[in-house]
Amino acid sequence: KAGVTQTPRYLIKTRGQQVTLSCSPISGHRSVSWYQQTPGQGLQFLFEYFSETQRNKGNFPGRFSGRQFSNSRSEMNVSTLELGDSALYLCASSQGTGGGDTQYFGPGTRLTVL
Amino acid sequence: QKEVEQNSGPLSVPEGAIASLNCTYSDRGSQSFFWYRQYSGKSPELIMSIYSNGDKEDGRFTAQLNKASQYVSLLIRDSQPSDSATYLCAVNIGGGADGLTFGKGTHLIIQP
Numbered sequence: 126k127a128g129v130t131q132t133p134r135y136l137i138k139t140r141g142q143q144v145t146l147s148c149s150p151i152s153g154h155r156s157v158s159w160y161q162q163t164p165g166q167g168l169q170f171l172f173e174y175f176s177e178t179q180r181n182k183g184n185f186p187g188r189f190s191g192r193q194f195s196n197s198r199s200e201m202n203v204s205t206l207e208l209g210d211s212a213l214y215l216c217a218s219s220q221g222t223g224g225g226d227t228q229y230f231g232p233g234t235r236l237t238v239l
Numbered sequence: 240q241k242e243v244e245q246n247s248g249p250l251s252v253p254e255g256a257i258a259s260l261n262c263t264y265s266d267r268g269s270q271s272f273f274w275y276r277q278y279s280g281k282s283p284e285l286i287m288s289i290y291s292n293g294d295k296e297d298g299r300f301t302a303q304l305n306k307a308s309q310y311v312s313l314l315i316r317d318s319q320p321s322d323s324a325t326y327l328c329a330v331n332i333g334g335g336a337d338g339l340t341f342g343k344g345t346h347l348i349i350q351p
Contacts, residue, residue, distance in 0.1 A: 158338045167343040168283070168327065173336050181336035215282055217339075225271025225290070225331035228339060230282040 127152065129218050129231035137237045143204040146234045150197050150218030156180070157199035158228060159191060162213040174199050175221045203236075211238045241266045243330050245342035253350050258315040260345050262328030265309070271331035272304055273339065274313045276324045283327055287313065318349045 130149045138144050150157050159171040170183040174193035191201040197218075203210055213235050217228035242265040252258040260274075271290055275283035289295045289302040289311065301314040311330075315322055325346050329339040 156337050160339075160341075168329075168341040170332060170338045170340060173338040175336075181332060181334055181338050183338070219337040221337060223335040223337060225288075226337045227273065227285060227288050228337055229285065230275075233282050 129216060129229055131214075131216055131231040131234050133234060134232065135235045135237075137239060138206050139239050140206055140208060142206050143202060144206060144236060145200055145202045146214055146216075146236075148199045148201075148216035148218075148231060150199070150216075151229055154218035154220055154229075155197050156219045156221030156226065157193060157197065158217045158219070159199070159201050160215045160217065161185070162215060162233075163211075168215070171201065175223075180223075206238045208238050210236065212236060241269070241330065241332065241340045243328055243340050243342035245326075245328050245345050247343055248346040249348050250345055251348045251350055252318050254318060254320060256318055258318045258322065258347055258349070260313040260315075260326050260328075260347065262311045262313075262342055263309055264311070264328075264330045264340075266330070266333070267306075267309060268333060269306075269309075269330045270333070272302075272311045273329040273331075274300075274302060274311075275327040275329060275341075277327055277344065278324045286326075315347075320349045320351050323347060323349045 158173040219226040325344040328342040332338040
């Protein structure tokens with residue numbers, strides 16, 4: 126089975142711009158979660174989508190949003206980029222039965238905001 | 240807010256010895272626990288999941304869970320230089336979702 130894929134792998138943006146990242150889950154997985162990883166804060170949960178609905182959300186401002194399509198692929202969007210948004214953005218997929226299915230991570234998108 | 244605590248290290252262990260990594264969590268209602276390994280510049284990869292009190296073994300790895308003490312640990316036997324990485328402890332966020340709360344990780348160095 127193919128693993129979780131994320132595109133693009135690297136992005137450079139400037140402050141004030143917006144960005145969209147894409148994630149394709151493992152075939153058959155219906156849940157996609159997004160995380161932000163920075164050296165200072167570590168891995169932080171952004172949100173999770175299941176069956177095109179946001180199932181849970183972390184403590185991030187409204188500039189961070191996401192969606193999921195009927196084929197379980199997911200996108201996240203960050204608007205009005207700030208320097209502090211520079212990070213590795215990881216998505217993870219799971220079967221989605223809830224209550225702690227194992228999550229498998231994609232390779233990540235490295236976002237640099239200048 | 241749920242918290243997961245780990246000693247950031249670095250934890251230095253001689254090759255062939257047992258590496259012991261520890262993690263505590265704040266939410267007594269947590270049900271699902273995971274250990275991930277992350278090499279520098281790479282994404283986290285799953286080592287082990289554990290859901291019940293006690294030990295769970297997989298090859299050289301043993302996860303231990305004590306819900307009463309809100310404590311999870313990972314033992315690595317016969318440590319190899321390739322085990323050098325950051326080890327992340329994660330706890331399910333609950334509420335019927337699969338999202339995880341992560342500790343900040345322990346940097347493990349296996350000395351040849």
